[in-house]
Amino acid sequence: MKRIATIEECCPPLLSAALDEPDAEVLASAFKALADPVRLRLLSLIAAAPEGTACSCDLEEPVGKSQPTVSHHLSVLADAGLITKVKVGRWVNCTVVPARLEQLRNVLRA
Amino acid sequence: MKRIATIEECCPPLLSAALDEPDAEVLASAFKALADPVRLRLLSLIAAAPEGTACSCDLEEPVGKSQPTVSHHLSVLADAGLITKVKVGRWVNCTVVPARLEQLRNVLRA
DNA sequence: TCAATGTATCGACAGCTGTCGATGGAGTCA
DNA sequence: TGACTCCATCGACAGCTGTCGATACATTGA
Numbered sequence: 386m387k388r389i390a391t392i393e394e395c396c397p398p399l400l401s402a403a404l405d406e407p408d409a410e411v412l413a414s415a416f417k418a419l420a421d422p423v424r425l426r427l428l429s430l431i432a433a434a435p436e437g438t439a440c441s442c443d444l445e446e447p448v449g450k451s452q453p454t455v456s457h458h459l460s461v462l463a464d465a466g467l468i469t470k471v472k473v474g475r476w477v478n479c480t481v482v483p484a485r486l487e488q489l490r491n492v493l494r495a
Numbered sequence: 496m497k498r499i500a501t502i503e504e505c506c507p508p509l510l511s512a513a514l515d516e517p518d519a520e521v522l523a524s525a526f527k528a529l530a531d532p533v534r535l536r537l538l539s540l541i542a543a544a545p546e547g548t549a550c551s552c553d554l555e556e557p558v559g560k561s562q563p564t565v566s567h568h569l570s571v572l573a574d575a576g577l578i579t580k581v582k583v584g585r586w587v588n589c590t591v592v593p594a595r596l597e598q599l600r601n602v603l604r605a
Numbered sequence: 606t607c608a609a610t611g612t613a614t615c616g617a618c619a620g621c622t623g624t625c626g627a628t629g630g631a632g633t634c635a
Numbered sequence: 636t637g638a639c640t641c642c643a644t645c646g647a648c649a650g651c652t653g654t655c656g657a658t659a660c661a662t663t664g665a
Contacts, residue, residue, distance in 0.1 A: 404539045
């Protein structure tokens with residue numbers, strides 16, 4: 386659970402001006418979270434779940450990965466601010482953060 | 496110079512429905528091209544250049560990487576369809592493809 | 606033709622990353 | 636308390652990736 390890279394504070398649209406190195410690092414780490422097929426499927430599965438929230442245990446079978454692997458990917462998504470993880474009783478509820486996707490969309494704006 | 500992944504033919508907005516594995520692979524490879532700070536800087540440098548076009552040789556110094564490394568990254572960007580490379584005489588003109596960024600934006604649409 | 610220049614490719618290497626089994630912690634329920 | 640379940644972490648390993656020096660190719664211009 387590291388800090389969330391603060392894209393909204395750093396990065397103008399990609400094509401509007403030359404990025405400096407620190408901004409490029411922050412942006413790249415955000416896109417890294419989206420650069421894996423398993424994580425993309427997890428994102429869409431969570432979004433498609435009832436109320437946009439899914440339990441981690443219900444995601445292992447659809448993506449066909451082991452429990453540690455799913456846990457790892459969910460942590461990456463959470464660190465990137467793309468989902469939130471809320472512990473409820475003995476399981477964890479994952480919810481997508483649409484605002485975060487919107488921030489990334491703005492960076493790609495022409 | 497591999498083929499360009501055809502996002503426009505495959506991928507609905509990420510949050511609209513569960514992605515199947517092949518679509519997730521194509522999408523992930525597209526975001527992989529954006530998941531490196533050097534490549535992001537190259538993209539913005541090219542976009543900021545006069546007429547939106549830059550020679551490869553003018554990019555090495557700003558990003559502070561060797562010629563083979565810059566060549567490698569430019570190939571990755573071109574394979575992802577994010578830039579075009581046109582050989583003119585003894586150098587290569589690189590130009591961003593805004594439509595490609597727009598496609599990726601649509602995938603991130605909420 | 607020959608030298609100079611811009612690119613691409615090759616080989617190599619370190620570092621990162623995705624993956625899993627094993628293990629341990631935390632919470633629930635009887 | 637004790638059994639059970641969900642989850643995170645650890646250790647390990649293979650594969651990918653970014654990087655560079657060396658080299659080869661292609662184009663230009665003398």
